[in-house]
Amino acid sequence: MSHAINIAKVHKNYGNLHALAGIDFQIPQGSFFGLLGPNGAGKSTLINTIAGLTYASTGTVEVMGYDVRSQWRQARKSLGVVPQELVYDSFFSVIEVLRLQSGYFGYGRENYPWLDELLDILSLTDKANASMQNLSGGMKRRALIAQALVHRPPVIVLDEPTAGVDVELRKMLWEFTKRLHNEGHTIVLTTHYLEEAEALCEQIAILNHGQLIALDKTQTLLGRYPYRLLRLSLSLDFTLPTLPEALQSKVQSFELGELVLRLHREQDPICGVLECLRAANIPFLDLRTEEPGLEEVFMQLTSDREILS
Amino acid sequence: MNWRGFYTLFAKEVWRFLKVTTQTIFAPVLTVLLYLLVFASVLSEHVQVYPGVTYASFLIPGLIMMSIIQNAFANSSSSLFQSKMTGNLVFTLLAPLSDLEFFLAFVAASVIRGIVVGLGVLVAAMWFAPLTMHSFWILLGFTVLSSATLGALGVIAGLWAEKWDHVAAFQNFVILPLSFLSGVFYSVNNLPPFWQQLSHFNPFFYMIDGFRYGFFGLADSSIGLSFFVVSLSLIAMSVLCLWLLRIGYHLRN
Known part of the structure; x- marks a missing residue:
């Protein structure tokens, strides 16, 4: 047993x-x-x-x-x-x-x-x-x-x-x-x-x-979540509409000059995102990536089921 | 059989009512003394039920048994329902106690409450009128059987009730009328034939009648029939109660 x-x-x-x-x-x-x-x-x-x-x-x-x-x-x-x-x-x-x-x-x-x-x-x-x-x-x-x-x-x-x-x-x-x-x-x-x-x-x-x-x-469950977060500190005169079209759908939150983008691990390489920002002439003061927490996994799993049902 | 578990639950139920003796023992004793004071002093001169027995003496056994009945019921019903409402019953339900151990613990504690209150009433009432004792064993037997029956009924009421109002309704619309209309204050033989017949369908009548026989050796019905009806009531209540516990009625659903 x-x-x-x-x-x-x-x-x-x-x-x-x-x-x-x-x-x-x-x-x-x-x-x-x-x-x-x-x-x-x-x-x-x-x-x-x-x-x-x-x-x-x-x-x-x-x-x-x-x-x-x-x-x-x-x-x-x-x-x-x-x-x-x-x-x-x-x-x-x-x-x-x-x-x-x-x-x-x-x-x-x-x-x-x-x-x-x-x-x-x-x-x-x-x-x-x-x-x-x-x-x-x-x-x-x-x-x-x-x-x-x-x-x-x-x-x-x-x-x-x-x-x-x-x-x-x-x-x-x-x-x-x-x-x-x-x-x-x-x-x-x-x-x-x-x-x-x-x-x-x-x-x-x-x-x-x-x-x-x-x-x-727990670790496997966290690994199943295909996204990670990119947190960018932008200048205070940045406004969301100036963000390139390709990144608009990836915005998770924007508050007090901090932009959080939800990026797919395989389809959204970070260098591509940075290139896009540079092309749009949007400077950033700092950046850091965050691994997903159980909260994101939980929300995705429960919302997937809501959609299916 | 988890004997220690059973004993602990039994001891807890006894301990519980001993922690609030003003409410569980002294108040019922005082109530009965007031009944005795009012009825015996007013009617003693006018009523004699059995030859050679004063009305006050006649009244005392009925009042003792009425207290036993009401308090045995109150003990198990209020304790079980309160535990259910506050939610702490969960710890008893999580313990390795069988339905039978649970049932016996609550019923045995009700018997103890019945005996303690009954003795309290007896000691206090002895100052009011002389009492004889025809048979100690009959008195003890009817005390135990009756309080156990009401203890089991109290568990049933505690399981069934979903709010305090339900417990109060059981007490006020079942226990109180049946105990008042059971010959506590009178001999049923003095009633009109219809009410006399109806009284014989009330199990509380046999509890009081048999108990009174233990004092005077006189009763309205035969002692054998009283013993049979009270025993049958206990068996019926126990079977129903154990069945409700077995199916987890209002407990494990």
């Missing part, structure tokens, strides 16, 4: 809505995996199906080789899920919540040192006895992460963990997830911050309209 998660021909229907339409892919053990897609793409439905919070209409899901329906007990022991929303029980303190969660998984006092370690790692030790409802948003987020890890699951799903958190906490969460990954955990991350997925994930799946539209290593 080499797959942490195996998703086989999963369909999920809500009446006439086809939330998942035949999703079929595997997440390798020990990988840092990104699950991306626009709102309503089916990411949450897929995560809920993996976690057993939603039952697939057809198809199967396995976590560490255990079917989430027929071998649900082992599958749930293998999985830790950090939900997107800040959900908590206002009746209990942080340490009480962790001890209860640990108990649900069959652990007793022998697991308390691990719970204390989790509090320490997530900088929550001094808040251990504070009521969950009195924590700040960032602390609640960290407490939810601790709650998902009480049973040391080999597979961890983080559903938009950095949504709405400040820069400092985001950085801390990045470091923490990298640490978990280095310790051998499989990490599945959904995020709206594409630079986050680009920086952390080794492999990425993109969903749109309940379908898998891309699945590849």
Whole structure:
């Protein structure tokens, strides 16, 4: 068994809505995996199906080789899920919540040192006895992460963990997830911050309209985008209509004297562009090229599908 | 069976209501004392239901069982629904707990709430009227069976409800009328024949009647029939509840 998660021909229907339409892919053990897609793409439905919070209409899901329906007990022991929303029980303190969660998984006092370690790692030790409802948003987020890890699951799903958190906490969460990954955990991350997925994930799946539209290593996915950006600083008296006709269709943006051209790697050599500018007598003060980010790849893939559909 | 998981969920549900005892224990006890004060003081001189038993004494077992019924239902329904609404139920659903373990934990916690409130009412009411005890085991049996039945019904209501209004409707339009019209304040034998017949279709009547038998050795119906109806109610509620949990009704869809 080499797959942490195996998703086989999963369909999920809500009446006439086809939330998942035949999703079929595997997440390798020990990988840092990104699950991306626009709102309503089916990411949450897929995560809920993996976690057993939603039952697939057809198809199967396995976590560490255990079917989430027929071998649900082992599958749930293998999985830790950090939900997107800040959900908590206002009746209990942080340490009480962790001890209860640990108990649900069959652990007793022998697991308390691990719970204390989790509090320490997530900088929550001094808040251990504070009521969950009195924590700040960032602390609640960290407490939810601790709650998902009480049973040391080999597979961890983080559903938009950095949504709405400040820069400092985001950085801390990045470091923490990298640490978990280095310790051998499989990490599945959904995020709206594409630079986050680009920086952390080794492999990425993109969903749109309940379908898998891309699945590849992050670098390969980036390489599939045939464009790069040329950023030119022009004099302030430059106006866009003076740009030669041949370059007009390649303009991505023009703002405050900075012109960004989107160039095809094979069909638009940079020397040709520079020649064109020189012929039109348009001087530039500086230039630099930029490789595409995941955002460009994502936008292209999702917009291609929009056009096809 | 994940015994520790079951025990933890059960302990959590008990711990939860013990954290707010003013609301979950003292308030229901006070309510019952007010009933007792008003009804017993006004009617004691005029009503005698069983020979040799004062009206206040007659009233106490019914009021105790009514508190048990209402609080057992409130415990599971409000806890489950609140967890569902705030979303923290997700952590219970992610845990390796079976439908049966989940069900038993909620129902057992409801039984404990029922017993604690029942004992509270009993201790407070003993100052108002003398009470005899015909059979401790009958009292315990009817307490456990009735509170478990209402605990299971509370889980069903908690699963079904999609807003607090639904929980309140269940409480106000099902639990409250059935418990008031079950012979708490009177003997159904004193009712006109139609209402007497109708009362025999109310399972709460058998809960109260059997419980009262445990005190006085006297009841409107036979103790065997009461035991049978209450047991059957528990089985029916449990089967329905476990089926709803199995299909993930309003939980895993």
